[in-house]
Amino acid sequence: MTERVLTGITTTGTPHLGNYVGAIRPAIEASRQPGVESFFFLADYHALIKCDEPARIERSRLEIAATWIAGGLDTDRATFYRQSDIPETTELTWLLTCVCAKGLMNRAHAYKAATDANTAAGEDPDAGITMGLFSYPVLMAADILLFNAHRVPVGRDQVQHIEMARDMAQRFNHLFGQGRELFVLPRAEIDEELATLPGLDGRKMSKSYDNTVPLFEGGSKGLKEAVARIVTDSRLPGEPKEPEGAALVTIHDAFASAAQRSAFHADLRAGLGWGEAKQRLVALIEDHIAPLRARYADLMAHPERIEEVLQHGAAKARKVATPFLAELRHAVGLRPMVAVPQAAPVHTAADKPALALFKQYREADGRFFFKLVAADGTVLLQSLGLPEGREAGAWVKRLKTEAAALAEAPIDWTASGARSAAEAALVQIAQAQD
Structure with a gap:
């Protein structure tokens, strides 16, 4: 589907x-x-x-x-x-x-x-x-x-x-x-x-924090200047650095393959300097973004x-x-005004008023429902959700023969029509079965 x-x-x-x-x-x-x-x-x-x-x-x-x-x-x-x-x-x-x-x-x-x-x-x-x-x-x-x-x-x-x-x-x-x-x-x-990238200051990247890395704006120069401003710790080249939690590393990993991530993390722990790490990050993002930036520039032109x-x-x-x-529009009554030919009704002794019909169905959540619908489509009764289909069927069977059962039935009256109309319809159904 x-x-x-x-x-x-x-x-x-x-x-x-x-x-x-x-x-x-x-x-x-x-x-x-x-x-x-x-x-x-x-x-x-x-x-x-x-x-x-x-x-x-x-x-x-x-x-x-x-x-x-x-x-x-x-x-x-x-x-x-x-x-x-x-x-x-x-x-x-x-x-x-x-x-x-x-x-x-x-x-x-x-x-x-x-x-x-x-x-x-x-x-x-x-x-x-x-x-x-x-x-x-x-x-x-x-x-x-x-x-x-x-x-x-x-x-x-x-x-x-x-x-x-x-x-x-x-x-x-x-x-x-x-x-x-x-x-x-x-x-x-x-x-x-879904990934949430940190910004230049380590908080969530957002214009409201003024800590964003541009996607296309400013070209490769704008990207390089933004990455240079990413906040890192004070550890010097040669000192081991912990990749976990570092904003620069999180941004890197959003563009890197599994092998690239592993190598980058290992190099940082081995003492890779933050300056060189930023250069690698710029190169990695450029590999991914540069072709998109070229298409973007052409479209903007x-x-x-x-x-x-x-x-x-x-x-x-x-x-x-x-x-x-x-x-x-048709459903709410906003319909064209057209003349509809009306055939003369042919009455016979066998004519009877159209009876309301019960309908049973199952919703996506697995619950079973039934409703009583008048001949003109008006919903007279709407049940509450029931755990078993046979329970809904049993109530339908009982209501068809016992109009008085309405008082005990699991009915959602906020979603139903007037109770009097439902009772009258049930009486007609019961009489038709006699």
């Missing part, structure tokens, strides 16, 4: 070496796996929440797109596009907004952190908070659900947003699915093996080539998004 994997890249900065090792390189490698349909998008709508500098947004979109393409992303195999080129994203955002509880957004980590900071500063809790920040999880849910992604690789700080997307998908399915699962319930994917790739990706993405959004 093919699984869809979706990754968004916020366009507010220039990628550095840590971004490449921790996110770009592993994502590109994963996109080449069989049975994977990958969607990568430049999250430029999301960038507007964080940044009000148009020139920075424009430049970042170009630099990030060029980085991913130069890094080896196969844009024929993967779908690579700009979020802002997919108008279905914003329309779906509104459809989801209309089913999303405000209380769910109140609990979002980013919003709570902002209100807590305002309160601590003696400000109004919502001072300076835009609706973009507040509604950010709804836009993220639309990004994911528009393509029914199965897996979404994220950091731990984003897991809550995936759970919120699942909540919105379930609510939409319940209200408008009429027994169909319009949205796949996505799952967060956290790779504990010809932005029209990047635009062509992104437009091609948008066309691919919209082949999925446009018909699906049309289906969702």
Whole structure:
């Protein structure tokens, strides 16, 4: 079975070496796996929440797109596009907004952190908070659900947003699915093996710490100057050095083969000087990065080539998004106004009202469910999850013959219709079997 994997890249900065090792390189490698349909998008709508500098947004979109393409992303195999080129994203955002509880957004980590900071500063809790920040999880849910992604690789700080997307998908399915699962319930994917590179000062490499090693910016000279500033201990050439925990060694090992790592560690323990170690590190990274940097420079000199790739990706993405959004519009009642010929009803003595039907199914977590669906698709009863299929079947059998059994049945009334309607349907079912 093919699984869809979706990754968004916020366009507010220039990628550095840590971004490449921790996110770009592993994502590109994963996109080449069989049975994977990958969607990568430049999250430029999301960038507007964080940044009000148009020139920075424009430049970042170009630099990030060029980085991913130069890094080896196969844009024929993967779908690579700009979020802002997919108008279905914003329309779906509104459809989801209309089913999303405000209380769910109140609990979002980013919003709570902002209100807590305002309160601590003696400000109004919502001072300076835009609706973009507040509604950010709804836009993220639309990004994911528009393509029914199965897996979404994220950091731990984003897991809550995936759970919120699942909540919105379930609510939409319940209200408008009429027994169909319009949205796949996505799952967060956290790779504990992903490398996190230390920066020049040993802390996590981050622009906020001003401790990054450039990926392409500044060319080979910029790389050499940055590596020269990596903090090391004071041991002199000839003195043994412990590789474990050294920032320089961690960066080296992210690019080295097993044999290169072993030799480098052994040489440091034998007294290799930090200066020579830095020279080796520069040479190692250059071997890997120089060809990518050349492709990046060529792309940056010809932005029209990047635009062509992104437009091609948008066309691919919209082949999925446009018909699906049309289906969702129909589901919520936004339908064309057309005259439908009505055949004259032919009544016979044998005519009977259509009965509600029981449906049984199993969810991915292994639990069994049943529901009672009216002839028009309305869900009258939705069960709780049961551990055994035969237990669900037994309840269905009993409810068909004993309407009074409803009082004891394992029913999720929050996901069911009116109890009176369910009782009436069960009475009809029981009478039809007499």
